[in-house]
Amino acid sequence: MPQARIAIDRTMLVAPINRRIFGSFVEHLGRCVYDGIYEPGHASANDDGFRLDVIDLVKELGSSTIRYPGGNFVSGYRWEDGVGPKDERPVRRDLAWHSLETNQVGLDEFARWCKLTGSELMMAVNLGTRGIENALDLLEYANHPSGTALSDQRIVNGTSEPHDIRMWCLGNEMDGPWQTGYLSADDYGKLAARTAQALKAADKNLELVVCGSSGSTMPTFGDWERTVLEHSYEHVDYISAHAYYQERNGDLGSYLASSLDMQYFIDTVVSTGDHVKNKLHSNKTIKISFDEWNIWYLDEHRASEEVNDEWRVAPRQLEDTYSVADAVVLGNLLITLLKNHDRVGSASLAQLVNVIAPIMTEPGGASWRQTTFFPFSVTSRLARGEVLRPRIDVGIYETAVYGAAPLVDSVATFDEESGRAAVFLVNRSQTESLQVTIDVAELGASVIDEAVSLHDADAYAKNTLADQTRVGLRSLAGAVLTDGALTVTLPPVSWSAIALK
Incomplete structure (x- = not known):
């Protein structure tokens, strides 16, 4: 049996855990909101129309910060449409x-x-079809206590206390030609800087996220970050990163090593940000908000007809059904985010319900956990x-896409106050236990x-509407702790967690 040795040294500190690393994302897309978190006619719905069974699953998932309302959706969104009397x-x-x-x-319902x-609610503002004035209006409505036109409007609408939203995204994927109102790096950087300056004039303690590249394969990747940050560095706190992964052409070996690309993405953005910091002689260090990351079978969705010429309310879109292999990759991506937590200050699994999501629902029916629910x-x-x-x-194995990849990846956490520790591991071997x-x-x-x-004998086993519990967590048999040495056998294509005290 192949073997691996891991040493966990308390001097190898990355960063104290900020719960924002376990964030998620709710966009007005497909059935994420309507027939997802919101279904007034469902047996479990509360007075606001939100499904309580879904709320229970979200709490079990442990999502901390929820990015809202998009995503591509935000670049055409008029926030005023979603407040006031519903009729x-x-x-x-x-x-x-x-x-x-x-x-x-809208905002008030989603905040509840x-x-x-x-x-925690993390809000995105529309910098696609709108701009600075709209962002300021939204901030006033959301956060000002009372005594102004928009804060008093919020109170009349039934929300007496301000929402006190701390984290704000300055648009979404503004480098992408698919984005309504997309811009060049120079134009966006100037707009983001002016918007950020205005928002912080209203509240200097806001935490602002400027748009980075939509992916590491974008032709402007790296140069986009440099240009945008040269304009906005002193006004913002984070730069965003977005990355999605899927298995292609039956190449499971490369797919299992997807986190190597995420590491490359993080390293590039960090080095670019530090270059701008040094160029500007700044005392501030920019962090990454990895506010979209997940498994997404985008190739298949592009080839489908689910986005068509019909105008429909909450159509079924991007409803991937995830396998064991998908869950192992997702667990490895989360390991990578934690290993870079000194620079990745916030992250959002995209998305939360029905749309490329760990939680699925059926209208009028059940809700269930996808395979990806468990490692998260x-x-x-x-x-x-x-x-x-x-x-x-x-040891390593060779991949067609990423070259040599380690068979095992891991990260650990330690809480000195409680004396508790945890070790998270993946085995990327398709055939052998380690x-x-x-x-x-x-x-x-x-x-x-x-x-x-x-793990499973079938790496492509999934949970479906017809079989909602086909895949779940298994006890990791045979783990032994003796004299400070933890010995464990990892099954092929597996994600594992061990808690110690």
């Missing part, structure tokens, strides 16, 4: 996803939903305290509190 709200065309938006869910899930929920629950980057000694010995002596752990794994 007076207009129906609008959404050009991003070629559907109709009823505006029955966030409170029910225990999550367990990591969010167990990761506490500080992130530690392990030293990993393991025996891993982990030196945890410095953590002072003496007991295995929990050991779980996601």
Whole structure:
């Protein structure tokens, strides 16, 4: 059996855990909002029309910060349409996803939903078809206590206390020609800087996210970040990164190594940001908001006819059904985000319900967990305290896309106050189990509190409407902790978590 050795040293500190790393994303797209989180006629719906069974799953998932309302949707969004009496709200065309938006869910309702899930609202402003004045109006409506036209309008609409939204995205994917109102890096950087300056004039404590590249394959990747940051660096706190992955051409080996591309993405944005910092002689270090990341079978959706010439309300769009292999890759991507948590300050799994999501629903019926639900929920629950980057000694395998890739990837967390630790691991081998010995002596752990794994004899097994519990967590049998050495056998194509105390 192949073997690996891992050493966890408390001096290998990455960063204290900020819960925003476990964020998610709700966009007015497909059935994410309507027939997803919101279905007034459902047996579990509350007075606002939100499904309580979905709320329970979101709480179990452990999502912290929810980015809203988009996404491509935001670049044509009029926030005023979604406030006030529901019977007076207009129906609008959404050009991003070629559907109709009823505006029955807007800012006030969604803010109440966030409170029910225990999550923080992260708001995006429209810099596609609108600009500075609209962003300021939205901020006034959302955050000003009272005594102004828009804050008093919010109070009349039934929300007496301000929403106090701290984190704001300055548009979405403004480098993409698919984006309504997309701009060059120079034009967007200037607009983002002016918008950020105005927003911070209203509230200097806001945390602002400027748009980075929509992906590492964009022709302007790197240069876009440099140009945008040269204009906006002193006004913003984060630059966004977006990345989606899928298996192509039956190449499971390359797919399992997708996190190598995410690492390349992070390294490039960090180095570009630091270059601008040094060029501007700034004392501030920009962080990354990786506010869209997930598995997305985009090639298949582009080839389908789900986005067509019809104008429909909440059509079924982008409803990927995820496999065990997809969940293993997602767990590995989350490991990568944690290993870079010193520079990745916030992240949003895109999206939350029905649309490329860990949670699925059926109108009038059930809600269930996709395979990708499990690594996210367990990591969010167990990761506490500080992130530690392990030293990993393991063999490699060759991939067609990324070259040599380690067979095992891992990250650890340690909470000194409670004495609890957690180790998260993936085995990328398609055929062989790996025996891993982990030196945890410095953590002072003496007991295995929990050991779980996601794997299956069929790496393409999925949870579906017809079989909602086909895939789930399994006990990771055979884990042993003796004299500071944790020994565990990782099944092929698996994601695992071990909690120690």
